[in-house]
Every structure is written in structure tokens, then in C-alpha cells.
Amino acid sequence: MAEVIKMPRMSDTMEEGVIVAWHKKVGDAIEPGDILAEVETDKATMDLESYQEGTLLYIGVKEGPVPVNSVIAVIGEEGEDYKEALAAEEGSAESDSESGDESEDKKEEKSSGDKKDEKSSEESFSESEPETRSTEEKETETADEGERLRVSPLARKMAEEANIDLKRLKGTGEHGRIVKKDIEKAKEEGVPAAATGSVPAGVESFDKIPVSQMRKTIAKRLGESKFTAPHFYLTIDIDMSRAISTRKKINEMIAPDKISFNDLVIKACATALKLHPQVNTSWMGDHMRQNHHIHIGVAVAVDDGLLVPVLKHADQMNLSSINSAVAEFAEKARNKKLQPEEMQGNTFTISNLGMFGIEEFTAIINPPDACILAVGGIREVPVVENGEIKAGSKMKVTLSCDHRVVDGATGAKFLADFKSMLEEPLRMIV
Numbered sequence: 001m002a003e004v005i006k007m008p009r010m011s012d013t014m015e016e017g018v019i020v021a022w023h024k025k026v027g028d029a030i031e032p033g034d035i036l037a038e039v040e041t042d043k044a045t046m047d048l049e050s051y052q053e054g055t056l057l058y059i060g061v062k063e064g065p066v067p068v069n070s071v072i073a074v075i076g077e078e079g080e081d082y083k084e085a086l087a088a089e090e091g092s093a094e095s096d097s098e099s100g101d102e103s104e105d106k107k108e109e110k111s112s113g114d115k116k117d118e119k120s121s122e123e124s125f126s127e128s129e130p131e132t133r134s135t136e137e138k139e140t141e142t143a144d145e146g147e148r149l150r151v152s153p154l155a156r157k158m159a160e161e162a163n164i165d166l167k168r169l170k171g172t173g174e175h176g177r178i179v180k181k182d183i184e185k186a187k188e189e190g191v192p193a194a195a196t197g198s199v200p201a202g203v204e205s206f207d208k209i210p211v212s213q214m215r216k217t218i219a220k221r222l223g224e225s226k227f228t229a230p231h232f233y234l235t236i237d238i239d240m241s242r243a244i245s246t247r248k249k250i251n252e253m254i255a256p257d258k259i260s261f262n263d264l265v266i267k268a269c270a271t272a273l274k275l276h277p278q279v280n281t282s283w284m285g286d287h288m289r290q291n292h293h294i295h296i297g298v299a300v301a302v303d304d305g306l307l308v309p310v311l312k313h314a315d316q317m318n319l320s321s322i323n324s325a326v327a328e329f330a331e332k333a334r335n336k337k338l339q340p341e342e343m344q345g346n347t348f349t350i351s352n353l354g355m356f357g358i359e360e361f362t363a364i365i366n367p368p369d370a371c372i373l374a375v376g377g378i379r380e381v382p383v384v385e386n387g388e389i390k391a392g393s394k395m396k397v398t399l400s401c402d403h404r405v406v407d408g409a410t411g412a413k414f415l416a417d418f419k420s421m422l423e424e425p426l427r428m429i430v
Helices: 083-093 097-115 121-136 153-162 180-189 213-228 241-253 261-275 319-334 408-423
Strands: 003-006 016-022 035-040 045-049 054-059 064-067 071-076 138-141 148-151 231-239 281-283 288-290 296-298 300-302 305-307 348-352 371-385 388-402
Touching: 003 083, 016 153, 016 213, 071 083, 148 153, 153 180, 213 305, 231 408, 241 261, 241 388, 241 408, 261 296, 261 319, 261 348, 261 371, 261 408, 300 319, 371 408, 388 408
Parallel strands: 296 348, 348 371
Antiparallel strands: 003 071, 016 035, 016 064, 035 045, 054 071, 138 148, 231 388, 281 288, 300 305, 371 388
16 A cells, blocks of 8 residues: 655754655665655754655655655555545645645646546656745746746755856756756866856845755744843853963873864863753753753854754763764764754753854853853963063853843852863863
8 A cells, every 4th residue: 555755853843854855766666774865954964764665656846845744755566556645645634734735736746647647657746846846946037048047956055055157057857957966067077157246336136045944943943042031141251371281281192183172161161060050950931950961062053054963971071082072073064964863952052163263252042051151262362470461361251141040140150160170171180
């Protein structure tokens, strides 16, 4: 019997997934565990795995956004009539607003399929595609020819990153649509770059940039945090002279991995959180959850926004372990390979912009944490020591606190111990 495959909820905050590419095509034999497609969620690009055995009979959306629980494929026996299963699914989804557009697509396909039974499932999909296409691809008109330029969202993004002029490409997708493989071919063969600075003076123009799943989630979660949690901020200046010399000695002893200042910051935070459990607490609405474990989220910047992988039990990790874990997470984040479980469970978060030359900033709390630490860069400044002016190294950090959980004095005491850890690193190492 034909099995309808729906878009699964791949993370706790996912509302829709974007199909990036299919690894199987209609007519392929499917085994349990086979990877059907790549799906971009609000947090990462993940593999869509099959739990069914049979033949891939139908693909609902070849590329683009799909709401959770919407039909994306049908698997069944070779040659089986899958339209009845689609119709049944369509009927049950008519009252669901999220799948309204999907249902309309299926109705149109069913109508065309009844008229042309001899057509393959691929052709049936093509008949229904015009209605779906409006949400799957961005169409523009060329200035000189007035023709529509059909481009998939992924291909457009790849072209922008490689500065490729889409007008010079011939699409190999359906109806001349430019797809991923066309961009890859163009990068290999080389094509003229997209024109820049060609807008006449005094003429208004703009680009319409699609909002990624990740950016949608960032906007929603941080908007909720900023406007529901009463933030207040505490800033402190830290003498990093001993941290600098200690790091240098450690890196002379261990190779090839080199401990970073961020590793020292994470270790100092984890140690200070053990002394101040109130800061390691979460606001849960009708109660507060004081966590006995210390899971530190480390903000990592990626092209589409920000990901926060979590170092579990960071207080039990040494500097080398912290360094290795952060490096691994950063690599996964850049390649969109972080798994949802690697970004959950944080009890405290650190955001470090010091490497970008930022001296001081404030960060928005990452729910359900009560605090987030914003770390600036180390700067050389004149300091007075024993009545003499000499060169010193200072670093500013700002603690954003949820006033429902943490009071000013509590946050100040935490920062005082955090500061002492970095000003005397042996306290957290020994």
C-alpha cells in the first residue's frame, strides 16, 4: 500500500523545511535508511531518511519551502496507483490552514492525472507545478529582453556568493529553470561576473532577499526574549595580562592545538557558574529551574545568522577539551551539519565578538537562559601601577540578565568571580 511521506518536524522550533535537493528520483527503489533528500531547517541542513521500503512513486515539491506535515513524496509498490492515497491525505488536510496551498496543488495534479493516466508520475508533477512554483522559486525579468528568469532559491544564493551573472546562464531544469548543477557547471567553466555599480545615479533600486529558515527563527526567538524578559546589563573591565602570559605558556607546552582566549573565557564562566547557581537558572513561566549541570552555549556566526552549539558539562572539561569541542562545532556550523541535539539544553550562553575588533557590546538573552555574556576584544591601554603609568591589557565583558531570575547584586558577584578567574588563571586550572 502506498505510504504518503510528510515533511517531518526536525527541530523543536521548526515550522517549515526547505528542500535543497533530492537524492532519489521517481522510480528509484527505496530501502529503510536511504537518504531521500536534503532539508534545510531553521537550524541546519539535514538528511531526510526513509523508514519505508518500496519504490519512489511521487515527489510533491522538488525544491523550496514546505510546511511541517505537508506531503512531499509517496512510496509504494512499483506501478501502484498512488492517487487514492494522495486524495485521502488531501481530504484530511482541507481544514488545516497550513496545508491549504498544498491541498490545492494536489487537487490540480489529481485532475490532470485522471485525464492522462498514461503519463508518468514525473509528468503528473509537471502538470501541477505552475501553482507550486510561485512559492518555490523567485522569478525576475531581464532588463534587456523582458523575459522571465527562472531560478531556484538555492541556485540564486550560490550565484550571489560566486558573483555569477544569471542572465548569461541557460537553465537545464524544467521550463529552462536554472538549478544547482547549472551554477556548479558555471563555476567550473567560468562565466562573466554579475555587473556591479551599473545603477544610474539618482535611480532608486533594491534587491528582494528571501528570509532563510534560520533568520526567521532568530527573529522570532530573540524578539520574544527582548520583549518578554526584562533585561538589565552589567559591564566590567578585566586585566588580561596574566591570562595572556598563562595562555602563552600553555601553548608552548601543548601542540598542535592552541588554546584560545575564548577557551579561557568558557572555562572561567563554567567555574564561576558553580559558585553562583542562581545565574545558572532558567525562567520556566510558573517556576524557576535551577540547573545543577552546566551547559554553555557558544554563539557561532554563519552566513545566514547565528547558531549556538552547546558544550555539555563544560565545568568538567579541561582547556584542551573545550578547544577541540568548540573547533568541531564551529566547523559543523559553517557546513550546516550541526544536529538539533547539539544546540539544545544550554543553561548559559557566551557571545564573543572580540575577534572582530569589537571592544564592548550587549547581547540579547538566549532563552531559556537567565544570562548571556558579551565578550569584547583585548585592547592595550595605559594603566597606573604603583604610581607609574605602564602598558596594560584590558577586556570588557557585559552580562545581560533576566531580572525575573537574577538581581543586580547576584550578577555583580558572578562577574567579580569570573574576573578573578581570568586575572589569576591558576584558580580555574588547578
